[in-house]
Amino acid sequence: EKVPQPEFEGVSYPSFMPFRKKEAKNVIEDIMNVKSRDSDIIICTYAKSGTHWTYEIVNMLLRNTTELDNKSKMQSMLEAVEDLSVLEGVPSPRIMDTHCLFKYLPKQHKQKKVKIVHMIRNPKDVCVSYYYHCLKDVMINFDGTWEEFFELFMSGKLPYGSWYNYELEMERAANDFPETIFTCYYEDMKKDPIREIKKLADFLGTPCSDDTLEKIAKETSFGNMQKNKFDITVIVDGKGFIYRKGEIGDWKNHFTVAQNEKFDAQYKEEMKDSKYQITFE
Numbered sequence: 001e002k003v004p005q006p007e008f009e010g011v012s013y014p015s016f017m018p019f020r021k022k023e024a025k026n027v028i029e030d031i032m033n034v035k036s037r038d039s040d041i042i043i044c045t046y047a048k049s050g051t052h053w054t055y056e057i058v059n060m061l062l063r064n065t066t067e068l069d070n071k072s073k074m075q076s077m078l079e080a081v082e083d084l085s086v087l088e089g090v091p092s093p094r095i096m097d098t099h100c101l102f103k104y105l106p107k108q109h110k111q112k113k114v115k116i117v118h119m120i121r122n123p124k125d126v127c128v129s130y131y132y133h134c135l136k137d138v139m140i141n142f143d144g145t146w147e148e149f150f151e152l153f154m155s156g157k158l159p160y161g162s163w164y165n166y167e168l169e170m171e172r173a174a175n176d177f178p179e180t181i182f183t184c185y186y187e188d189m190k191k192d193p194i195r196e197i198k199k200l201a202d203f204l205g206t207p208c209s210d211d212t213l214e215k216i217a218k219e220t221s222f223g224n225m226q227k228n229k230f231d232i233t234v235i236v237d238g239k240g241f242i243y244r245k246g247e248i249g250d251w252k253n254h255f256t257v258a259q260n261e262k263f264d265a266q267y268k269e270e271m272k273d274s275k276y277q278i279t280f281e
């Protein structure tokens, strides 16, 4: 059954448990008031940009392991945790994640200049990935066509709002706090995981051997995660839908020529001042 989408400051959210119990404004306020530790890491992503993947890599680096975590990322997703005070019982280093805008991150986390790992994915693949997600996710009220979904994405009306708004805000934040915010690109991670995991390890201050880097890359490959990682969405509809395809360029199987032109025109305009180096294939 479909549920209403909570909304705050012009952005809607999936109807996670906290939003069913509190006003969206209060859910966001509670996130902003989370008490931070110096060792915390927050993974910041727009929806469908590789959050689960980043989580596993960061977890392996911080905990010095090459095994997949058996917890669900939902337990650390700030807007989905029913009672955020449970975070106080989580041993350090804590890894949290959120799709909420940078301006809504815990205030202390920003004041103390605690680390943030940001993963960005080309928005055409994000759009396709999000479409399949929204078709299945009972916490998101969508049962339309691809054409309708495409227009919703273009107009920034999906849960978590506009991709451009999110990513441009992150870019400004990363310029303001270059030592604190590390941006990785989904496409780079996919093409050369060892090189990219090494960069992430340098940022996190968790250097590791070439052998370990190779093991982490192998364990966090799409095929291995799809096969072995517990997928919370199984609980929601009886069939997991997070590990769908995990490829670069699936948008080409979905975008019409006209949609692609429309998308490119908007992208060019919105991103005209951006320095992101996003690749679409």
Ligand code: A3P
Pocket (backbone or CB within 6 Å): 045, 046, 047, 048, 049, 050, 051, 052, 053, 125, 128, 129, 130, 132, 190, 220, 221, 222, 223, 225, 242, 243, 244, 245, 246, 247, 250
């Ligand atoms: P697709 O729908 O294109 O397959 P998020 O974790 O932010 O919800 O992102 C989900 C997307 O990341 C899905 O994209 C999923 O398949 C992809 N993904 C998950 N694990 C991955 C991995 N290990 N390597 C590459 N892509 C992965």
